[in-house]
Amino acid sequence: MPITIADVAARAKVSKTTVSRVLNGKGELDESTAARVRKVIEELGYVPSSRAVGLARGRTRVVGMLVPSLTWPWIGEVLQGAVDVLETERYGLLLFTCNRGEESMRQFGAQVSAKSFDGLLVIEPEGTLDYIATLHARGLPVVLIDDRDHQPGQIPSVGTTHHTGAGAAARHLLEIGRHKPLVVAGPERFGCTQQRLEGFTTVYAEAGHPIPAERILPGDFTIACGLDGVRRAIEDGIEFDAIFAHNDLTATGAMQAVLDSGRRIPQDVAVVGFDDIPMAAHTQPPLTTVHQPLREMGEAAARTLLAHFEGSPLPNRPTVIPATFKVRASTVVARTAAP
Template sequence: MATIKDVAAQAGVSISTVSHVLNRTRKVSASARARVEQAVQELNYAPNSVARSLKVNNTRTIGMLVTTSVHPFFAEVVQAVEDLCFELGYSLILCNTENQPERQLMHLRMLLEKRVDGLLVICTDTPPSLTELLQQQPKLPLVMLDWSRDNHFADIIHDNADIGGYLAGKYLLEQGHRDFACITGHLHKGTSRLRLDGFTRALAEAGLRLPPEHIIEGDFESESGYQAMQQLLRQQARASAVFAFCDTMAFGAICAITQAGLRVPQDISVIGYDDVNMARFTSPPLTTISHPKRTLGRWALELLLKRIKEKDHQPEQLELKPRLVVRESVCPPGSRD
């Protein structure tokens, strides 16, 4: 098996130059870099990452706890993090928690054993047991996504979900709607409460209220959007516009409306949240609130790397601004064209 000395000898450079090329720790001339890379390829050299991490006290590995990488929203955030990790020469260990406390704790302990350089957490449920364990790791660089503003031990990125809910309500009002329904996520979660608060605030400014029976709790999955919409369709007083708290639930709602022999948006308008990639390709294309997922992922990793490098780094809070994306799933009530 080839060693770093073999690579240096074949490339005609010092061992330290080979190290700088492999670890991207110092600028190396283009010709020297090319010789090193060619020698690495010809010798099939694979650095001993364990030995390296013991020597320099870092692994160039990032851990990430995520609810589920299958859901379109989380998948796009993860892709942004992974792309930037690749650009910067870091490895990413991705752990799906499925919002199960025992899995969260098991994965966190595993990541600590792997001696990751830092940790990203994007879990929609964060039980006290996980928070307590994170607080017990004061030396572990940590960035939380969309967590409470009362969190003082980690860097936080907020999505301003109340603003997103307000934008959805204002747009539906501008289109002439006066009868609304919401398919929410779990209402014990802060993000769901904030989106609902923003939406109802927009209605209150217009002198309107959201009937309690028109607030149906979902779970951010398409099946719950489908079931919730069926429940709304059975009600005697039918809403002319539905705000689904994520695009996947909006997809389920549109399916239920179509199966009932109704049309979107002519009979019922639907607005979603997140602006996942597939929102452009539904029938009709989905009007939604854009949650900048790639920005969210890249900001999170950039903030984490800053925290890793700056040992005296003070926790920061960054703000993302949602925006309205108008497509074809909303129109004024009563439109028949």
């Protein structure tokens, strides 16, 4: 049978409360009594429940993380960044998804009520922002990651520069002489979609090449929307010499549609994506893309939460980590070495 705190108390001839105080370093105790309790703990080989000790200290040393789904291609990078920080500081991670909709949220709510974690990292599942804001207002420390431009003032967040990153994509395409880009956008309801579209189209307009509405296609961040959208544009006779897709999956579908039509990448059509997920470097040809600092965003969010646990106030403005631009062979023909 496992040794319990009651066994320690009986052997040391003290109360369970006294043993608990010794374990948690709380309260004033006679040093000889504390030494006797510690000796009994060592003799019996008693190992306290980490959860029980955590609750006694007012801490679980566990961080919760709520995400829409693990099937999103960039979730893993953000998650790994957070885990790297948490494990280094000896914190655990309790992960929740919304795969089952309301049932998933009920299970999550039960863990919130049980105070199973000290704070929460959130990649916002659709329709949950008001609930998350309520939890934060009631005292649960929350940090949003990739807040989709909602930026509720009361919740700290970590994001990136969607507008600037898309502008960099536009300038690159203009520099290589592409004046008729096709844009395959993301879902309109997402703030990042609006930022990417505005950042890209503004640069083209300022360069004297405004993008007409017929060359801006709706999308949903999937391979299928890139494939089908570009196929329809080709069938409709829309002229284009470049494609800016609002994420790498969409860009992958767009590339397939271009190649299926007999056109070459990048000689006939240059293609740019957004995110720089691991597969982007392994498409054929490798995909030029805007690199989101996904792992860094996860790290920054976790550090913000842990700093708060140590007494630092949560920031009252978003933490922004700049996106960068990664040029690969989908826009620039690779140079071969001279013989």
